[in-house]
Structures are given as C-alpha cells and as structure tokens.
Amino acid sequence: MIDPFEFSPWDFWTRADAAAHDRQRALLSGLGERPGHELGEGCFVSELASVDNDALRLGDRTYVAAGAYLTGSLRAGTDCSINPYAVVRGTVELGDGVRIGAHTSILGFNHTMSDPELPVFRQPLTAKGIRIGDDVWVGSHVVILDGVTVGDHSVLAAGAVVTKDVPAGAIVGGNPAKLLRWRIPPTGPRGDLGARLAAFADRARDQAGDVLDRSWEGSLFADRPGVAPTVRAQADAIEIADLLLGTAPPQAPLETQIERLRGWQDAATGRVPRLCSPAAEPDDPDVAYHVLSVGYALDLLDSGFAHPLTLVTASSAGEIASFVDGLPWGDRAWHAGHWVDALGTALLWSKRRGDALPTGIHESLLGWLVTHADPATGMWGPIGADGSRLQIVNGFYRASRGTFAQFGMPLPYPERVVDTVLAHVRDDRYFRPDRHDACNVLDVAHPLWLTRATGYRAEEVAATARRLLADALDRWVDGEGFGFRAPSRDDPSREASRPGLQGTEMWLATIWYLADLAGVSDALGYRPRGVHRPEPAPL
Structure with missing residues (x-):
C-alpha cells in the first residue's frame, strides 16, 4: 500500500x-x-x-x-x-x-x-x-x-x-x-489607471448581456432602441460579444448568425447591400464598410464570405491605381481612405478564399500609397486651409488600417505621422473633451499605436493616450454602453450621444489602443480580434 x-x-x-x-x-x-x-x-x-x-x-x-x-x-x-x-x-x-x-x-x-x-x-x-x-x-x-x-x-x-x-x-x-x-489592484500613478481600467472592464463584461439585449429586436440587432436594424449592427454585436464574452451573441444560434451574414452577400458582385436596399449600390459608403464589418464578423464566427468580391477580383492593377488616384484626397481624404480600406480588406478576403486575383493588384494599391504619401505629414491629401488636419488624419487611419496595418507593411514616413497626429489632437475643435467622438479618437489612437515602435516622441504619445483614456472611461452608461459622441455642453441632447452598438464597439477598441500606448492594456483582459485587431490579419 x-x-x-x-x-x-x-x-x-x-x-x-x-x-x-x-x-x-x-x-x-x-x-x-x-x-x-x-x-x-x-x-x-x-x-x-x-x-x-x-x-x-x-x-x-x-x-x-x-x-x-x-x-x-x-x-x-x-x-x-x-x-x-x-x-x-x-x-x-x-x-x-x-x-x-x-x-x-x-x-x-x-x-x-x-x-x-x-x-x-x-x-x-x-x-x-x-x-x-x-x-x-x-x-x-x-x-x-x-x-x-x-x-x-x-x-x-x-x-x-x-x-x-x-x-x-x-x-x-x-x-x-x-x-x-x-x-x-496595482498602486501608484500607473497602477491607479490600471485599477480603473480593470474596474471598467469588469463592469463592461458584467453588463455586456444587457447591452446586447437592449439592441435586440427579436430577430435582428438595431444600433439602439427605436431605430431600424442594420447590417452593421449585427456585426457590431458580434464584435462586442467576442470582446467581452468570448462567444457569439447569445440572442440567436451561431448557425443562424453565420447563414444570415453569408446570405446577405450579393452573389454577382460579392457586396453586401443595406437591409433596406435590394441592391448593393457601388458608391454607397455603408456597402463599402460592409466589406470590413461583415467580413470580420464572419471571421470571428470562424466563417467567411460565400462569394468572390468583384471589387478586386474583376479589376486590373491599372484600374485599381486609376480608381485610387481619382478618389477625393484633396478635400475628402476620409472618404478616400474609406474606399482604400474596403479595397485592402477585399484583397484580404479574396486571398483567404483562394480567389484568382489580377496580376499586380496588391502591389498597385500599396505602391500608389507609398509613392503618394506626403513626406511632410506622412499622410495623403493636404492640411485644410483653416489648419484642420481632421480629413487627412481620419483618412490616414482608414487607408493605413486596410493596407499597411492589415498586411503588416512598414509605413513610408512614420515619424511625420506622429507629428501630424500630435498636432491634430491639440485642436479643440475636435478634441475638447465634450466634442470627442469614437471616430476621431480612434483615428488618432491607431496611427500612434502603429508608429509606436519608432519610439519617437514616446512620452508625449503616452501622455496623450492617458488623457484621452481618462475622458473615455467616464462615458460608459450602465446597461447601455457607449454613445458614438460624447455628451456636448453645446448640444446635450444630440442623438449621436445616445449609447448604441456602434459607439460601444468602437470605444471598446479605442480604449484598448489608448491603454496599450499607456502601458496598461493588460488590465482590460481583452484584445480586439475583429475590424480593429492590432496584429496583421493572417492570410
């Protein structure tokens, strides 16, 4: 014995x-x-x-x-x-x-x-x-x-x-x-922020079910109560559930969610139209964003698009270069970057599917961006006549996210990007705390994170991240999530300040990027895996 x-x-x-x-x-x-x-x-x-x-x-x-x-x-x-x-x-x-x-x-x-x-x-x-x-x-x-x-x-x-x-x-x-x-909990200046982040993340996880239930209309998600369901709302719900719960949204069976997203894709063009539209209009910005939102939602559910995306499979390298060259970089750089993001992400899904791609199409897209980046700003398009950098910074985020970040490629002028973003974030027209919105803050957080390996102006970057982070954490509404825009003292009742799935999904990702720049992202216990994933997407 x-x-x-x-x-x-x-x-x-x-x-x-x-x-x-x-x-x-x-x-x-x-x-x-x-x-x-x-x-x-x-x-x-x-x-x-x-x-x-x-x-x-x-x-x-x-x-x-x-x-x-x-x-x-x-x-x-x-x-x-x-x-x-x-x-x-x-x-x-x-x-x-x-x-x-x-x-x-x-x-x-x-x-x-x-x-x-x-x-x-x-x-x-x-x-x-x-x-x-x-x-x-x-x-x-x-x-x-x-x-x-x-x-x-x-x-x-x-x-x-x-x-x-x-x-x-x-x-x-x-x-x-x-x-x-x-x-x-950690102590000291870093620890205080870490403890605050951990408390926020615990609170968000505990309330994730309520946030999703609030936007569930019985068969589909709407961004928030009182508005119509949208394609993006389904994708945002999947991203939120993945971040906070580690699962698909529990409101519908996994197979139903996958079949629905795949079924909305137009078999002829590969695009996903709006729910209220019978066709995927080629110039509709929502349709362009569905390449990202639906594609990554399916990816999080271990699935993918059912049909090729003709946005890239039916375009030659020359046509892609011509299309990008004709985008409104001069006055609407965000709109231009939005389409580059869709092109880059369509390339990703096409490579994943094994679809035949025209020779040189990837090189044409990346090559145009490298050769047209402004050495003074690191971005595409000019600073506004009023000194505003909003369009070029927001356009840079979208264009670089879908290309350099998504494929793990080095930026042409990373230090100039830092200079431009830090100058932009001092502009009170957009960065007075009550004027923040999820788009503008994410569009500075991601470029600063993407260029962090340079170490350039690192202390200023970290201080900026801590300041923006402290403001963002105060905006969570119990049981409802985040509004896209901060409540404004100029217009406290504005619709975009009401909590919804889009604001919640974007702010959760933005908070991670800011926390990582501040060196405390481990306190959150989550890391984006969808549209806002920090690592290059695997092919």
Whole structure:
C-alpha cells in the first residue's frame, strides 16, 4: 500500500511515524549530496517523484509530491509545494509561498524548429527561463511557457495557458491566459489607471448581456432602441460579444448568425447591400464598410464570405491605381481612405478564399500609397486651409488600417505621422473633451499605436493616450454602453450621444489602443480580434 503522505505531504513532519521520517531524511541527504543541490529545513521529496535536476535548491518547508517530474535548474523559495504529477523543467525560479497544482507543466525551455530538413527532436533547445514571484497560486492543469515572468501575489486559474508575463496581483485564466480580475489592484500613478481600467472592464463584461439585449429586436440587432436594424449592427454585436464574452451573441444560434451574414452577400458582385436596399449600390459608403464589418464578423464566427468580391477580383492593377488616384484626397481624404480600406480588406478576403486575383493588384494599391504619401505629414491629401488636419488624419487611419496595418507593411514616413497626429489632437475643435467622438479618437489612437515602435516622441504619445483614456472611461452608461459622441455642453441632447452598438464597439477598441500606448492594456483582459485587431490579419 502506498503511503498517502507521498501524495499529500503537507503534514508529513507532524503526523508520519519515526520510520517514515528516517526514510525521508535519508532521501533528502542523498539528494543534497548531488553537485549543485541544496535543500532547506523541513523539506519533503516523495520517493515516487522523479527528480533529475542539474541544479536544485529547495527552501525551507518546500514539498515535492508523488509523480512530480523535475529536470533542469530549479530554485524554489520557502513554503513552496509542487503537487502530484506536476512537471517543472528547464530553468525555473520560484519565490516564497508558490503553490503549484496537480498536473501543471512549467516549461522553462523550448525546441527550435528553424531547419525544416531536420526533425524537431534533433534541433537545439533554447531556454529563457521562467520566474514566478512570491505568494503565487498556480492552479491544476496550468501550462506556463518559457520566457514568462509571473508577478507576486498573482493567481493562475486552473487550465490557464500562460504565454505572456503576468502582472503582480493579477488573476488570469483561459487559453491564452488573460486578466480576469485583480487579487491586489496595482498602486501608484500607473497602477491607479490600471485599477480603473480593470474596474471598467469588469463592469463592461458584467453588463455586456444587457447591452446586447437592449439592441435586440427579436430577430435582428438595431444600433439602439427605436431605430431600424442594420447590417452593421449585427456585426457590431458580434464584435462586442467576442470582446467581452468570448462567444457569439447569445440572442440567436451561431448557425443562424453565420447563414444570415453569408446570405446577405450579393452573389454577382460579392457586396453586401443595406437591409433596406435590394441592391448593393457601388458608391454607397455603408456597402463599402460592409466589406470590413461583415467580413470580420464572419471571421470571428470562424466563417467567411460565400462569394468572390468583384471589387478586386474583376479589376486590373491599372484600374485599381486609376480608381485610387481619382478618389477625393484633396478635400475628402476620409472618404478616400474609406474606399482604400474596403479595397485592402477585399484583397484580404479574396486571398483567404483562394480567389484568382489580377496580376499586380496588391502591389498597385500599396505602391500608389507609398509613392503618394506626403513626406511632410506622412499622410495623403493636404492640411485644410483653416489648419484642420481632421480629413487627412481620419483618412490616414482608414487607408493605413486596410493596407499597411492589415498586411503588416512598414509605413513610408512614420515619424511625420506622429507629428501630424500630435498636432491634430491639440485642436479643440475636435478634441475638447465634450466634442470627442469614437471616430476621431480612434483615428488618432491607431496611427500612434502603429508608429509606436519608432519610439519617437514616446512620452508625449503616452501622455496623450492617458488623457484621452481618462475622458473615455467616464462615458460608459450602465446597461447601455457607449454613445458614438460624447455628451456636448453645446448640444446635450444630440442623438449621436445616445449609447448604441456602434459607439460601444468602437470605444471598446479605442480604449484598448489608448491603454496599450499607456502601458496598461493588460488590465482590460481583452484584445480586439475583429475590424480593429492590432496584429496583421493572417492570410
């Protein structure tokens, strides 16, 4: 019969008999004689554990239960426990009071796979190491990958797959792990903002169901009560549910939502018309935006368009260049960027579908943008005669989102983009707090995020992000979400200030970008995956 203390050694030294104590002391003595091994007072290592370390340090009262598998270099502090069948391999450091649940794997090394001709098991290993702070609870069946640092007082929920650093005091869970809430909220200037963001995100998640229910008309979503359902409202609901709930909207079966979106696409043109229109008018800006909104909504539902998008499949490279050249960059750069965004995203979906594309069409679109960017502003189109940069900044966001950002391409003049955006955000015509709207703030947040790797004017960028973020967080309306525009002291009753799905979807994404620029996005526990995804879209 196996001694139960082998699996539950917590009170071994107070309850086990003298003979068991003697066997354990002998085992510990033998381990301690190995080179690079050091064991503190009151430790326990099960006879049924596999301990094959190159270097091992266990602090006082640290226990290793039956079935545990230890290799590599492990340094553990005092009062740690490694529960049955846990795996701790590679270079791993544990602080004091780290409790590791059963069947957890902490893997402080990794295989390389750079040589496709060589089997993975024959390729070299790398080891960045894993560091876990003090007073950390690691639940059962958790996986922690190489290179991760876990902060003090944090909790890794059962089943979490931890691929990135965990801030001190955080409770994380899921695959990949993300912030669920705070065990100990951060403190200090950064911490205050982080705690405020975490509280906001908890509030938004708790109320996400109410926000969606409010706009559900029984069979379709409307942007808000009292207005007609739209195609975009269905897509916005899917984006909000994905961000806050991690699922499709629960108001309708998943299959129904997918079939509906795919069924609205015009088989002849690939475009999605308005609900109130029998045809997809080629110049309708809503129809152009449906390339993004419906396409990414389907993507979030693990589906895609049913038919080719003739916007790109039926156009030559020369026709695309001519079309972009004829857009109203001189006075309506936002409108021009809107169509470039649709073209770039149509290219993405066409590549995903495997549709035949005319030779050079992608290069034609990107090439036009590179060769026509203004070296003084980094953007397309002129500054307004009144000094306004609204059109070129908003147009830049739309055009760059669908091309450079979506395909992971470098911008031609990133530092000039920063200069232009920071000058624009000082314009009180648009950035007095009660004049903010989701479009204008997103259209500065995204370009600043897209250019962040330059490090140019980084402190000003972060300060701008914190200021805009603090204003945005105050505008959430319980059970309703965000209005597209901030309530205005000039017109407090304006319709666009009423909360709806569009405002909620856009502000949630904007808040993430601003928080990331301020270095505190991990407090939100969500990351955009749809239209506003920060990473290039996979092909």
